[in-house]
Amino acid sequence: MSLRKRQRSASSSRLATLSSPPSPPRAASSSAASPLLSFPKADLFLRLHLDPSPSPDDDDSHPALAPFLDLHVSSASLNRSRYFAALLSDRWCPPPSSSSPAGRLCLAVPVSSRPFHAHVEVLRLLHTLDFAGTIRAPADALDILPVALQLLFDACVEACIRFLEAVPWSEDEEARVLDIAPLLPADEAADLLARVSLPPSAAAPSEAMLHGLIHSAIHGHPVPAATKAFVAMLLKDYPSRDCVHKVLDEAFLSRLDTVKELMGKYASPDFRIAVDSDEREAIQKLNLHSAVLNVKHLLWLIERMVDMRVADNAVKLWSEQVALAADLQKLLTDADMWRNMAPGLPMLVTRCTLRLANSVVIGETLVSRQVRMKLVRSWLPVLNVCRDIAQPMHSGYKSTNCQELEETFLQIISTLPVQDAQELLQQCLGFSTRSVDDCQHLVAAFKTWFRRAARAPQGGED
Template sequence: MTIGGGAGNGVPKKRQRVGSNSQLSSTIAVITGSSSDASPTDVYRKPNCLRRSTSHSVLPQSSSYNAPSSVRFNDCATADVILRLYRERSTAFESDDSEYTTAVGQSDVQIYLHSDVIRQSKYFAAVLSDRWQKDSDDVGSGKIYRLNLGVPATACSINNHWEVLQLLYTNDFSNTITSVSIALSLLPVALELLFEDCVRACVRFLEVVPWSEEEEKSVLSLMPFLGEEDSKELLARVSHSDNDTPEEMLQGLILAAMHNHPNMAFAKAFVAKLLRDFSSRESARRVLDRAFETSLKVVKELLEEYSNPDLRGDHNETEAIQRLNLHKAMTNARHLLWLIERMIELRMADKAVKDWSDQASFTADLQRTFRDDAWRNIVPGLPALVLRCTLKLANAVTSGSILAARQVRMKLVKDWLPVLIVCKDKIPAMLPSHPSPYRELEETFLRIISTLPMLDAQELLQQCLSFSTRNVEDCPHLVSAFKTWFRRANRSPQAENLY
């Protein structure tokens, strides 16, 4: 923008063609304007001598000013400042004036202002000071200041400047700033003119209303030009501290969906979608691993308390505690199954399989619990639920979605096979169309055994005889597993050396 030069009459007129590097013959100041394609952050860049600062020694502090009733905006009869607003060219190769004016609207306008009023703007206070202002016209007993102000060559730039200049007279911010788009249009101009009251009004409005994604980008682009106090609330909305990370937010959502939300099924479905769409797979993996470890620990502790009760004290009280432990174990086992399903869906269950395969004490507690029939009337579905967790992980191993090491595969079957054997007859037979989870887990364990070295497979297959039923025809999976082992065992060493 350029201050100085002549101004025309009060009728808006077409700006004269100038090149991109032209300079006005002002002796006051030259401030470079932005091009038509400038970003919002480029619109109001000023030289250091006019950069917005609350501690600037030359510019007075802004305060609300109520213009006298006799002083009106754009009143040529009483004005002592004639301001010419003009759109600046982006290049020296613009089309002719008529095409330019048609494309972007009015490109030159003259406004009549009053120096006492516009000094609320620290920018105008500096321009009108004796230090800057040298040339003026004497009209009668007063001075007439003639100023030029270049604005970006955008469709609404003159309108936005007009609105801000009018606010110097009315201070009617509440009725003017009524939307985010208006606040974002006026704020760069208020910053450019160092009109502090208007800046605060725009910022205050932006603090308390929602933004669209595009509006948020515009707010962020303006942040560097706001003071620390002005931007504090805006920054708090769009930035997080070290202790408020996306991982912790996701962790909190998982815990809330599992434990606190009354409509748990819908909450879990929503969180599952968030996990699928989460931007960082590693962050999602860490969150799920922590949640899995926590839930598994809770279930283990509850089963340990149940299978090793403290028999001191009142018998009825002990029995009530035992029932409560089983109910809590059942609830947390459901959460554990949901977590396992999410981890498998996202192919992030590697650590879960490793942890699940190393649970000798947990599986021992489960065996003691299920050998006692007391659980039947309290949590009849607990055995099926616990082994369904095992089945999900074991199936992920056999399908290759989890590339588990040999020791992990070995331990998975070795630790959980005894639990399967104890539980096999603890659930009524299912309909043929709904195969028992125990039969599914038998088949999956046998497939895992087929991936192990011969000696390990021999040890585990001997424990699988309980998979057999009254009729041989009812256990083809077991027959097939032994046939495979014997076929490999009968392979001669000489034939193996050929490969």
């Protein structure tokens, strides 16, 4: 409000009193007469002149040399502006002895790349009120609006705001809206500001948006692969790593709880007793199909977390799933059940474990020694069962999943203290069921352990 008061004060100080009939207007720095822009029912001259902000070194003794533009305007039309209405009111009328009813007003115009343009357009609107014909693009409204605010032309201000509220903006136009918004009355600027900023009461809207995107990628689109790729790109480019970390952790925990619930229903002895065989088989089939689908979603989330190096909580949670691992072992030992109803489940679970374990081995995800040990201890039994059932499955399964996970687990064991590694290595003897030439990873792991175990204690007394 103080800015508009200063603008009104600066402009009114340059208002000339009524004088003798004006001579033909002239352009700046020229002795030739300039064309006079005249509006209908004109009875007043208005001179627009550039008003550059003077510096202390400027010579301000020749203001008449500044560029100007003369217009022949209607005082009745100018009265639509509260600023001009005040200037033309009784307080600003000439003395009764004035010899001429005609007069001239002066209005200072800030220096810009298009001098006088916005002021002329606003003056034209004061005479025509043709807002629809004049305001055809956001740039038009943004050029006109500051002048309309300066001259207190309320109808024009309202028209500009209504237009800006209803149309899209470019990034530069949005920046201009933000610059001018503080000059607008709060109620008139509310709709504009709602597009570029959130209300103070809004709570973590970015998190809510990311949650919605992940949910849609998993559940809500008929082309999930393309949608998941797009959401993955948005997550990777999102500027707040902490926000993405939190959202992915919550989505991972939600999917994990669903898988645990479904597998728990399958393994529950109460369910097996309470339901007759036909109904039980139908329900179990539905549960296993849902489990496969949710493990697929879980694997996609794990991929995103590992790629963005925010999988530390996921590794910790996965290392604690002793009950889930036990339920999966029960399922996998029931060959007829999972082969008929969920043939892809062993491969999916192995891939989830492999992706998390491999991120630990190569340093993408840093977790404590206790978490590394629990990860191997919890999921090694599942790996052993998967190895046993892999042979009847398609030829690529065993080499591309189980053996990779064997090697990764042995590498994690190599990062543990000698005594902890001893306990886990003894559970890895099943890796030697192939010929010695095919289990060099196990041979290397034991040689490393024996070399370390034979070394004299370090840092203690002799």
